[in-house]
Each structure stands twice: as C-alpha cells, then as structure tokens.
Amino acid sequence: MSIETTTAASPAPIKKKGGWGRDKIYSNLSYLTMVLPGAIFLLLFNYLPMPGILLAFKTYRLSRPPEGYWLQNKFFYSLLNSPWSGFENFRYLTLPTNIDSTLTYIRNTVVYNLVFMVIGLVLSVLLAVLIFELTNRFMAKLYHSIFFLPFFISWIVVAYVVYALGSNMGIINSIIVPMGFEKLEVYKTAAAWPIIFVVANIWKYTGNGSIIYLATITGIDRELYEAAAIDGAGKWKQFMHITLPHLIPIIVLLQILAVGRIFGSDFDMFYTLPNGAALVKDVTYTLDVFVYNMLRSSTPIGYPSAAAFVQSVVGFVLILVTNFIVRKTRPELALF
Numbered sequence: 001m002s003i004e005t006t007t008a009a010s011p012a013p014i015k016k017k018g019g020w021g022r023d024k025i026y027s028n029l030s031y032l033t034m035v036l037p038g039a040i041f042l043l044l045f046n047y048l049p050m051p052g053i054l055l056a057f058k059t060y061r062l063s064r065p066p067e068g069y070w071l072q073n074k075f076f077y078s079l080l081n082s083p084w085s086g087f088e089n090f091r092y093l094t095l096p097t098n099i100d101s102t103l104t105y106i107r108n109t110v111v112y113n114l115v116f117m118v119i120g121l122v123l124s125v126l127l128a129v130l131i132f133e134l135t136n137r138f139m140a141k142l143y144h145s146i147f148f149l150p151f152f153i154s155w156i157v158v159a160y161v162v163y164a165l166g167s168n169m170g171i172i173n174s175i176i177v178p179m180g181f182e183k184l185e186v187y188k189t190a191a192a193w194p195i196i197f198v199v200a201n202i203w204k205y206t207g208n209g210s211i212i213y214l215a216t217i218t219g220i221d222r223e224l225y226e227a228a229a230i231d232g233a234g235k236w237k238q239f240m241h242i243t244l245p246h247l248i249p250i251i252v253l254l255q256i257l258a259v260g261r262i263f264g265s266d267f268d269m270f271y272t273l274p275n276g277a278a279l280v281k282d283v284t285y286t287l288d289v290f291v292y293n294m295l296r297s298s299t300p301i302g303y304p305s306a307a308a309f310v311q312s313v314v315g316f317v318l319i320l321v322t323n324f325i326v327r328k329t330r331p332e333l334a335l336f
Contacts, residue, residue: 051079055305056089058082089302090310101290106263109286112194112270113262116201117255123202124209125247129239131210132217144214147207155268158200162186162273166196187277193284200269212254213247220246252326252333260319263311264288287311 025032058079065077093102127147134140165171166186173183186192220242228238265286274284287307294304319335327334 051076052305053309054079055302056309057084057086058302059085059088060301085302089300089306092303093307093310104282105285105287105290108283109265109288110262112197112265112286113258115198116205117258117262119198119202120205120209121251121255123206125213125251127206128210128213128217129243131214133235144207144210147210149207150204151208153204155266155272158204158269159272159275162196162200163275166192187275188279190280190283193274193280196273197269197284200273201266204269212250216247216250217243249333252330253335256319256322256326256335259322260315262318263314267292 060078060082062074062078063081064074065072069077071077071080092098127144131140131144134143163170166184167173168183168185170186177183184192186196224242225238228242233241265288267286267288270284270286271289271292274280277284288311291304291307291311294307295301323335
C-alpha cells in the first residue's frame with residue numbers, strides 16, 4: 001500500500017519594488033541615458049537663466065556686495081538689489097523715436113519666418129519623398145548625405161562665400177561687368193537680401209529638415225503602396241492618399257513648434273551674412289539682431305531684456321493658441 005503525500009505549493013516570493021521607482025529606472029536606463037544630454041542642455045541654457053527675467057522689470061545697477069554678505073557674485077547681488085522699474089523698460093520699445101524701427105524688426109522677423117516655414121516644409125517633404133523613391137539605396141544615402149552636409153557648415157563660412165560672390169570686386173561683378181552689365185552692389189541693394197536669406201536658409205536646412213519626414217515615410221507599411229499600385233494608383237495618388245496622411249501628424253507637430261519660434265530668428269544667419277551693412281538694415285535686421293546690438297551699445301540692459309521677454313511671451317502664447325485651434329479641429333493631432 002502506497003501513501004501519496006502532497007505538499008501545498010508555496011506562494012511565489014513577492015518582489016519588492018525599489019524605492020523611488022528604482023525598478024523602472026533600471027529597465028529604462030538606456031533611454032534615460034539617451035535623454036540625459038538633452039536634459040542637461042535644457043537645464044543649463046533654458047532654466048538656469050530664468051532669473052534674468054527680472055532684468056526686464058528693474059533698473060539694473062552693477063554694484064559690489066558688501067564684505068561678508070552671503071552672496072558675493074556682483075551680477076546676482078546687483079540683480080536682487082536693483083530698484084524695480086515696472087514696465088518702464090518696455091516703454092522704450094514704443095517711444096516715438098523707436099516705434100518705427102521696432103515695427104520694422106517685427107515685420108522682418110515674422111515675414112521671414114513665415115516664408116521659411118512654408119518653403120522649408122514643402123521642400124523638406126519633397127526631398128524626403130524623392131529620396132525614399134530611389135530604388136538604389138546607396139545612391140539614396142549618398143544624395144541625402146550631400147543635402148544634409150550644409151547643416152554642419154558655419155554661417156561665418158557662408159558669409160565669406162556671399163562676400164566673395166557679391167562684393168564690388170567679387171566673382172559676379174568680375175563676370176557681368178566685362179559683359180556690359182551694371183555693377184551689382186549687394187551690400188547696398190536691399191531688394192537682394194530677401195532672396196539671399198531664402199536661398200541660404202533652403203540650402204542649409206532642407207536636408208536636415210527632411211530627416212524626420214524620411215523616417216516617417218520609411219515606417220509606412222509597403223503593402224499599402226503595393227495594394228495601391230495594383231488598384232492602378234500612380235505615384236501622385238499614392239502620395240496624396242498614403243504618404244501625406246501618415247505625414248500630417250508630424251507636420252502639424254513641427255508647425256506648432258515653429259509658430260512658437262516665429263518671433264525669434266536665426267541670429268547667426270541674419271547677423272553674419274549682411275556683414276554689418278547699414279544700407280540694407282531695413283531688410284536684414286530682426287528682433288534678435290536688435291537685441292544683440294542693444295547689448296553691445298551703452299543702452300541700459302533692461303531694454304534688451306524687455307525685448308527678449310516680449311519675444312518669449314509672444315512665442316509661448318502663439319504655441320498655446322495654435323495648439324488650441326488644432327485641438328478644436330483635430331484633437332488627435334494636438335501637442336497637448
């Protein structure tokens with residue numbers, strides 16, 4: 001006679017969770033490591049300078065902290081102890097002697113950004129589609145690398161190229177003057193600079209802007225294109241009914257962020273390419289150049305701080321308004 005003995009299964013040990021979500025940190029350590037450089041950059045250049053906002057509302061006076069004071073840094077001591085001026089610094093931008101210049105700089109900043117947004121979007125999407133349609137993957141990578149390369153070239157180098165081409169003794173004049181044409185003086189011709197800026201912006205940023213669109217297109221299921229081709233859809237219909245609907249979410253997201261930067265500008269481009277030419281100031285100066293020139297002059301530091309503060313506030317409001325409009329029309333495409 002056999003006796004069967006049964007033992008109750010012992011319960012599985014309960015895994016203790018580490019404090020402060022340590023288990024989640026370990027499981028996502030690789031992703032957190034990738035985010036860390038961007039987070040550090042954001043902290044150093046976006047959050048730490050935020051106390052400087054006070055400069056826009058104070059009459060800043062540099063002074064030495066007294067001996068034994070807990071804060072010995074001259075800048076921060078002066079920032080905390082300078083008298084409040086309210087909105088006096090903002091009124092400087094609207095003085096009768098400055099209002100025309102301020103409106104001109106605002107016009108240049110907004111119009112250039114709108115042109116860059118529209119043209120940049122169209123050309124970046126077009127480049128991404130063309131590269132994706134290349135059957136030879138080696139050539140596709142080669143072409144994309146060629147278009148992406150200008151993004152790494154400094155605007156200083158580009159400024160020297162513009163000077164070599166368009167100066168009085170430049171390459172263009174050395175070609176057209178012997179042919180009987182009038183000398184082209186780029187640094188005295190205001191009408192030439194909108195074209196120069198647009199061409200330079202396209203040349204430098206189109207390749208970089210196409211990367212995210214190309215990545216999105218690459219992720220689209222190829223069976224959709226094969227089914228469309230079997231049904232007789234050409235390349236244009238495939239783009240309109242397959243590619244574009246997949247691109248719209250990322251297009252909307254990037255345009256919402258671009259609208260927030262519409263009162264900012266590419267300072268390096270607008271400052272270096274004109275090479276300080278005063279005769280074309282009305283079409284080359286933007287708000288960022290205006291703020292920088294005020295910082296270089298004897299203007300009280302509160303004035304450029306007020307201008308920069310207005311830029312930031314307007315950009316933030318534009319993002320909220322644009323996102324609100326998108327959320328009301330297409331909630332699934334809203335940023336938040």
